[in-house]
Amino acid sequence: MTIQTGDEVAQASGNFSIRTVLHNAGIGLALLALILFFSIFTEHFLTANNITNILTQVTINLILAVGMTFVILIGGIDLSVGSVMAFASVIAGKAITLAGLGPFEAIVLAVIAATAVGVVCGAINGTITARWSLPSFIITLGMLNIARGAALQASNAQTIYSFPLAFEDFGSAMFYGVPVVFMVALALVFIAWFILNFTVFGRLLYGIGNNEEAVRLAGHSVYRYKIAAFTICGLTAGIAAVVYMARLNISSPIAGIGFELNAIAAVIIGGTSLNGGRGSVIGTLIGAFIIGVLANGLILIGLSDFMRQMITGVVIIIAVILDYYRAKYTRR
């Protein structure tokens, strides 16, 4: 085996090839099949209102999953995003309800606070993971507890409420039936897609996931790129916090319990390999929709909560098995 440079590794695994398009088409077809199924078997699924609902319900998971894609691509995992989102929302909730602020100042302050909390938590995850080459699984599990505890401590376990009206308006605003918050999520998908495909940084992330040593030998600072990936993941948790607050007009220290698992599921169903180096954020977009459409459609069909949970689990496992075969048959 010859040692490739980071750029070569990245290009070899490049996600702009026909193969990757086929990958994504596979999951896309699965999504279409689901949509078709629910359209036939429930009368309300394919209505404008329900589509708006699905878009709203997919938004937070999609935002978290975009950040998660970066971390999983380098072969890491971030279990802390749900808790970090709650912590960010609590701090932003404190900021937005500060006495004596105009509505505009309050909102700006809240957005800054939420994203800052997310970025700091993500950077801590990344720095510790990279500095001591520790498994991100454990470090982010620690952060999951730290952020949750901090959220509860800072809020004294109380729900924070009464936000400026303009903020609520943003959370429920529609643009031709498309929730504005969903458009924020879609913009993030696009930005991530651009970064991952058309910047050296993005291609090096694939390289790190494939062969960290090769990237290092090619003279790149793996350390810095790893921190960046986790920081981006934290940032999306902060953005998700803002969306949560705008949509529900509260900050809750118990928000987002288990959200990390949904975000990871979206990424994996979307065809990104848990081992890193392979996958795309477009797949993540589709993965998030598969989860969202399932959650929505199974309620419309009238399936019990417990059956719904079981089916979601089955879908995740099937997706990973499919991924195994995809990897096998598309390998060079």
Added chain:
Amino acid sequence: MKFKKFAVAAATSLVMLASAAQAEDKPVVGLIMKSLANEFFQNMLEGAKAHEKQRGDYKLLAVGMQNETDFESQINAVENFITQGVDAIVVAPADSRAMVRPLKKAMAAGIVVVNFDVALDEEVKKQQGVNLAFVGPDNRSGAKMAGDALAKKLGKGGKVVIIEGNPGADNGIQRARGFRDTVAEYGLDLVDSRTAHWETEEANSVFSNMLTAHPDIQGVMAANDSMAIGVVKALESAGRDDIMVVGFDNIDAVGPMIYDGRMLATVDQFGQAMAANAISMALEVVAGGPDLEGWVTTPIELVVGK
């Protein structure tokens, strides 16, 4: 003579020792709470701490748990309290069955045990030969109060849905039962009933989907206020102001919603006072009062807008 002197000295020193011990050792009450991440229990704990400060005649040791399902830490807490030799254990059990055995051990060690908030399982108590009173609200009849307020507005045949708490959580089960009691008594039409795990965002999504499936829903009964908030937001997004919502707990955040009519009613079970009351009852028994018996119900009140 010498002996008498010695005896007096011994007696006085014993008395002094005892009084010194008493001055230092006020009765110790071990309070075992559920998840302190829950606003309701956090408020309860604060109520208990204020109570300790105000009375000043006992010492409070409080233990919470990490999350709703972490009942092992409650069992450990009981065992630690037995080791520390507390005078009373006041406990809100996370699991109404698993907690019976450790509490039996505590009673055997001479500790006064008061069970509040969630009642221990009658069957298991009988099995283990434990006779223990329960101090707490009737979640079922509380939920029925909220449900009845809704039913009176809707009349017979009104279409309603229930948003349930965590499946398996005793208070969640009791509240869902109370709502179903209303449904049966007033002849409502229950079109769907689902859990949203006590959480706002999940309730928002789950209820939006229920509303899509059943656009003719007229009323919503949510097993706690956090979920009711999610329902209210879903109604706002859907542009529906014809659907009435009731909740449970009376947390601060629903105050404005009750006030302006976005929510019809909620139920206050005075959580802040609940632990404090249970502690007072335990202290009375410690001081030699009669044992508690049966179900000592604590107040619940329907909160409605103007």
